[in-house]
Amino acid sequence: MLSISKRGHEMPASPIRKLVPYAEAAKKRGTKVYHLNIGQPDIETPESCLDAVRNANLKVLAYSHSAGNESYRKKLVQYYAKNNIEVTENEIIVTTGGSEAILFGFMACLDVGDEVIVPEPFYANYNGFAIMADVSVVPIASKIETGFALPPIEDFEKAITPKTKAIVVCNPNNPTGYLYSAAEMETLKEIMIRHNLFLFADEAYREFCYEGKHTSAMHLKGAEQHVVLMDTISKRYSACGGRIGAFVTKNTEVLDAAMKFAQARLSPPYYAQLLGEAAVDLPDNYFDDTKAEYKLRRDTIVKRLNAIPGVFCPNPGGAFYAMASLPIDDCDRFCQWLLESFSHEGATVMLAPATGFYSTAGSGTNEVRLAYVLNVDAINKAMDCLEKALEVYPGRI
């Protein structure tokens, strides 16, 4: 028998996408589905960025430099400087989305059997890249009661083994929306220096902070050799389809290794580099409107959620996600039921079951993630649905 690989078997299917057939069936029945399940922003991509692609004047769509166009990397230097991150164009590799930056980090720093610690719940695709790299994700629990704050330092200490090579931190966090404080980032610095670990910093949502300031892992003085920034323009400029990210580090050995992986895949996509380059020239107040809009949505969804009996939603400080605990037996069953067996005024709501974000079995079974990527009116209607649904759901507890 011809058989696929073990990692092909073990690779998890996308937890967010497995409900899609139920959503499609609901729509075929004529039910309106409010999609709070995925992180696809509805914010328009800036016109000047789209224009940069429209006006591209080229005869041959050639490979770009494996590290990305030099002109774009020079622009990125300006972007990072505005965020108090001092890097040169030679410390940046333009990647195919943040996804490839994660893959390069795992490949350049970790070997088969190594362990990487991740506060749980976490972005489900870290699991996928870990399986590609044949390394183990070791989760340590953050709790909804604390709003998913950084787990105590003892929990890290307990999880560290001789095989531990890195910690992954997503800040602001997907799926929890939690914004790590400067003090928490200092704690991470302490741990990684004491135990000689890499810190993989996923800062895809850097611009979307509603309470307090963002502390980048690149701001941590004395940890420069430990930090690998995994960045993306996807959420920042609502340019998810462009597939442009960045791998940034001051560790030249890591950079050189990542560069070899970058050369093997030849180059990142050309067109969206033009888009990203134009984006750096957006006015400094560009994010003000977008942030105000997301904050309004966050305030709306958090208020509505906490007003429903038995529901608890901590106030997320950043990104555009909220996690809520519900008075239900099982979030996977509930989310499927919402699509299969429920409607309110011809509509229902699609949520992401939190179990997909936990690797510890049995965790998060009464939690869901809500992406507030719809306008306030749609969010209110979606919350009407959720409120009614929880009144009649047979598995309510």
Added chain:
Amino acid sequence: MLSISKRGHEMPASPIRKLVPYAEAAKKRGTKVYHLNIGQPDIETPESCLDAVRNANLKVLAYSHSAGNESYRKKLVQYYAKNNIEVTENEIIVTTGGSEAILFGFMACLDVGDEVIVPEPFYANYNGFAIMADVSVVPIASKIETGFALPPIEDFEKAITPKTKAIVVCNPNNPTGYLYSAAEMETLKEIMIRHNLFLFADEAYREFCYEGKHTSAMHLKGAEQHVVLMDTISKRYSACGGRIGAFVTKNTEVLDAAMKFAQARLSPPYYAQLLGEAAVDLPDNYFDDTKAEYKLRRDTIVKRLNAIPGVFCPNPGGAFYAMASLPIDDCDRFCQWLLESFSHEGATVMLAPATGFYSTAGSGTNEVRLAYVLNVDAINKAMDCLEKALEVYPGRI
């Protein structure tokens, strides 16, 4: 000490790019460099394809489907049908270049420690993807004397071990330009069925065949479950920078596994999918001019090479590469010397040392690869340089 991964260390630097600093220095000295070293075509990207991107009417640059836009996959079905390859849109995953199709194939079918057999010389980046997947490339020699024909079946039999899981074939071949015959493809089919192996078929240069017809691995009757096609639009439409390829197989288990890897990286680049979709509507005679141009270049370069004393270049049947043996001590030293210490009428030529395409130490030391991606006039001037260079090169043997 914080240390990078073993695979980060082992990952080979691009053999083609390591001479770049010498070429840059030559240009700074005012020397014209004829680039026959890389597979970046000079053919213009079709205007209708560039227009498809220019005229994209979108407000939000959203993720596409993880398998690629359905409309594009449906177009690809038409494209493959024209090439007598019968597939459905659900048997195609649009990838980020052919590179990602190779990575998905390795990840979906091979585990750590598995072996994959590749006729040597071969596309150097297979090594890189093998290191990412932690599998071993087992080379079997093809010879310049036979024009790099498929090695005899006994050589495959000898190389097969219990760990062998797949064979990689690039047809027409990069770096040799060899076009495998229908009979050779049948031999491969026999081997893979007898030993229960996958066949990874890299057909990036399908359109560029000058002698005889192309036999796709997808044409092999009875081998449908074994074949994984790794395709790309890069060379076909001179669209290398778009980063659009395809992973195609009739093996649903492999397809499902690859799909999970595709979901983990969310989606392929959006813009160049529009370009690829428009390309399928190019007139059927679109390739005639391009092929005629490449054939003329091939005829020119092969004739010029074989007219130089001590040089042998078999006539390549496809792609846009030729391999030649030269009367030299060491191709790496020679190619560097061409850039560092030689010029003829203010010009020199940049070639790819063949050693980068061999994984068997000591093989190919007197061979170079020439990509005929320049017009006939430039090729003639480059050959003038090479002819003169071989007269004065101190390491001539």
